[in-house]
Amino acid sequence: MKFTGKIWKFGDNIDTDAIIPARYLNIRDPQGLAAHCMEDADPDFMKKMKKGDIIVGGENFGCGSSREHAPIAIKAAGIACVVARSFARIFYRNSFNMGLPIFESRTLWGEVTDGSEIEVDADTGLIRIPGVSADPVRIQPVPPFMQELIADGGLMNHIAKGRAK
């Protein structure tokens, strides 16, 4: 998996109310949710972003509610992947379960500015920042079980595969 895109940089503790405010939780259609993606963090986000862009967050990205609507909204908005210093645990689980690629990097956040282009290579575990730094940034390794989940196409497919055995 490789993702090249322009980044939208957010700070620490971007909570699920900022990613998809609860006032929209009466919706469950992915496109309906995507229309309000990141609305309370940046009201113009959906007007500015383009498909294939990348979100870069600080510590504890996706904290708060268990709502899977948050990674669903990000994925349906067309965001290619999220890279953060750390993720809140339910958001982390949900993203793997429903197939939103997410990566942890302790250092990327400090090296990029809003609008930078980055290249995320999940296979080599490296992120390049063309024009800024010659040295690639390392992604925290994804645990083997989580890699298996991704390879199987999410938790439900993983279970179906396990039950078929």
Place this chain on the structure above:
Amino acid sequence: MGMTITEKILSRHAGLEEVRPGMLINARVDIALGNDITAPIAIDAFRKAGGKEVFDTKKVVLVPDHFAPNKDIDSAEQCKLMRDFAHEQAITHYFEVGEAGIEHALLPEKGIVVPGDVVIGADSHTCTYGALGAFATGVGSTDLAAAMITGELWFKVPETIKFIYHGNARPWVSGKDLILYTIGRIGVHGALYRAMEFVGEIFRVLPMADRMTMANMAVEAGGKSGIFIPDEITEVYVRKRAERPYEFYTSDPDALYHSTIDIDVTKIEPQVAFPHLPSNTKGISEVGNVPIDQSFIGSCTNGWIEDLRVAAEILKGRHIAYGHRLIIIPATPAIYRQAMKEGLFDIFLDAGGVISLPTCGPCLGGYMGILAKGERSVSTTNRNFVGRMGHPESEVYLAGPAVAAATAVAGRLAGPEQL
């Protein structure tokens, strides 16, 4: 080497002699919970995966509480989808409006969750049941769908941080103040991925409700779960309610902890978490002059009968400030009835407050007390993120019921001793 209570419960449910932090396990789930916001997505996933029957009709629990009674047409559709599924699957623990209350108050009250359980819920505050000495954690809708089909789920065994509370509480200091103080000290990701084990002499005198409040907010420190070692207070609470046999686990003296944090309770005054993080705490003596438009007492954090009694004690014979709004939401129909019987409703109504039906409602900006641009609410809930209770430019100040009630009277942030 010994194990913590969390490790013991997980090892038993994984069918293993022992587990250690970091291990990935598949554990049997005693209860799998969903609500009107999260269950519809889980039901879609259940069907998409070819799910025909849930693994156990008694162990899947569905509660319409967030936007129920239906707040609008879209919410009505979500509730209907969950209701139809519950009927189709003959779910024992589906609660219709009238029986339903806020899920995390309802399940312990009905004895559906018991000590020693592994509970997963598609709601982040599922960690509340740690108050009973159960391992309980919030998950997403896909995890719920998986558990509804298989009756089990994968977990990474968490490390545990032990929080030791020393000394006795000052007047008006409750479990809410202890947990807000704790989150203020370690930060909103201070317990990320970890279990929080709460111990201390003080829990021998605080009621079960305070344990619920504290375990409830473990997720606000990033915790995977919060847990108390069950004792006589647990036994008294559970004995008359439990609908299944239960088991008390305890941590071994030589159990290994990630770290231990000592907290001097005698130094803690009633707390307020300022916008926009639960860790942004101050003691009530340090809050300054902050005019407040609305006080909300309720939610899975503080909608217990004990919380309503504290509020009533302060509001009795007093009236809320001119132009202020006081909204009270008992968490379940039983708490609602009990409060009515005890005459608390008269006290609230005489004080100028309003009593709403059991719902999560305003806590997550649903309905029954949404804030306009620039408005401020003191709230006994668990989150004060941007826009949590309404307009993105409104503000939420988290506190316990004593501060919320006193604030309603003063019309600005205040504790009972400032009245």
